[in-house]
Amino acid sequence: MRWARFDANGTPTYAIVEGETLLPVRGSPLTGQWEKTGEKRALAQAKLLVPNVPPTFYACGMNYPEHVKEVAAKIGQPVNLPSRPEIGYRANNALIAQNETIVIPKDATDKVQYEGELAVIIGKQCKHLTRENALDAVFGYSIGNDVSERTWQKADRTMWRSKNTDTFKPMGPWIETDVTLDDLITKVRLNGKELIAFPTNHMIFGVVDFLVETTKYLTLYPGDMMWMGTEGATADMKHGDVVEIEITGIGTLRNPVVRAG
Numbered sequence: 001m002r003w004a005r006f007d008a009n010g011t012p013t014y015a016i017v018e019g020e021t022l023l024p025v026r027g028s029p030l031t032g033q034w035e036k037t038g039e040k041r042a043l044a045q046a047k048l049l050v051p052n053v054p055p056t057f058y059a060c061g062m063n064y065p066e067h068v069k070e071v072a073a074k075i076g077q078p079v080n081l082p083s084r085p086e087i088g089y090r091a092n093n094a095l096i097a098q099n100e101t102i103v104i105p106k107d108a109t110d111k112v113q114y115e116g117e118l119a120v121i122i123g124k125q126c127k128h129l130t131r132e133n134a135l136d137a138v139f140g141y142s143i144g145n146d147v148s149e150r151t152w153q154k155a156d157r158t159m160w161r162s163k164n165t166d167t168f169k170p171m172g173p174w175i176e177t178d179v180t181l182d183d184l185i186t187k188v189r190l191n192g193k194e195l196i197a198f199p200t201n202h203m204i205f206g207v208v209d210f211l212v213e214t215t216k217y218l219t220l221y222p223g224d225m226m227w228m229g230t231e232g233a234t235a236d237m238k239h240g241d242v243v244e245i246e247i248t249g250i251g252t253l254r255n256p257v258v259r260a261g
Helices: 065-075 150-155 207-214
Strands: 002-008 011-018 021-028 033-036 057-059 102-104 116-122 138-145 169-176 185-190 193-199 225-227 242-247 251-259
Touching (some): 002 021, 138 251
Parallel strands (some): 057 225
Antiparallel strands (some): 002 011, 011 021, 116 225, 138 169
8 A cells, every 4th residue: 555645735644545646534544543534636736745754763874785885985994894783863854755855055065965765664663573573563665865965974973964954854755565675676866867776675784684673672663764775876966956766666756956045
């Protein structure tokens, strides 16, 4: 099933996506308490919202082998693949929806880059997950663009602005619950040109690894979200660009880019 959130006259509302039609519901699929309203809306005419605003926003950095190698080459250090899954955090203030604008601050450098990522949305409260039941805790999957200002990323003691500046976390267009991870391919296009394509599940540590490790210490709650990292080299985005992140079987996240004046 495919779930979107849209603006219903000022009220964020969940809806089932069926083709080009939205079927609004009362309640939330994350609680399991919802019912169709009987209304239908055209998807093309709806203002889509971020499909999930998480209680806690987790992120898995350096989780694809080629990306680790690319970063090591850029900074002139030996390749050091992570030996265990370690989670970090992102900020909700940075989330924007499908077709909303990524705004590059006027004092940012030219090194503002995309990162196409799989977003995992948790569907139930859980602790001490096992490899056998970890995926049972997942409600569904979406697409994230982990926009990063690379110069700030190197300069700051934390990644507070390089990763969490307002608009730096596009997500959407919806949540897909019927997903086979091994079938997914992530593709990134800048102004219509495909720059990279990679098997989404070709991670150093997969979704199960992170869920098992994280819940040894942290309780996950419905709506919590985990972004799984990106592969390969990333390119600079500039004023006037349009970036698209496609994950086959889920959809395409599209956002224009502007630089603040």
